[in-house]
Amino acid sequence: MLNNLDEVFGALSDASRRAMVERLVRGPASVSQLAEPFAMSLPGVVQHLAVLEAAGIVSSHKTGRVRTVQLVPGGLGPATAWIGRQRLPAEARLDRLSVHLSPPEDLS
Template structure:
């Protein structure tokens, strides 16, 4: 489910913006309201809400509104999906290098 390309697209796109990464960073230390997320950022609350909506659409953040405050938290599954994508590619490359190394070592032995 989390591996469908469209969702992956939204996630990486969400992580591409420094303000949004800062928000994720803040949320990694615990839940926060929209205003709390906005506080360290040099932009209007409205802008923060727009970023937050993107983060939520990407699945990286989940929010729930109680009364007038919207509380946000990280969705670790989504983070794991992004992590996983990168990890698979890196591992593929590194395993390839290993096999190449083995091959070279082996052909060296044969001399």
């Protein structure tokens, strides 16, 4: 699990790859469509997609000469679960603190 988590966070550490994931949230896209907003070569985009695919975030298939990429359902799950585990204890501490900082109830 930790290896996959490291791969997911490593894949998401690059702004271009995060932008590609954000685009894929809207639905599958060809490699050419994913490359449009970037000032990089098509082989560069393919390298970024290979990192995302190795991390299990995206998958692709080729039909003729067109490679289509889509998000893998649950591919971001390891990162989401890890972040959730880190948030819950901190939120619980904040909830307890807010109880102590809240003004006393008016009992009249």
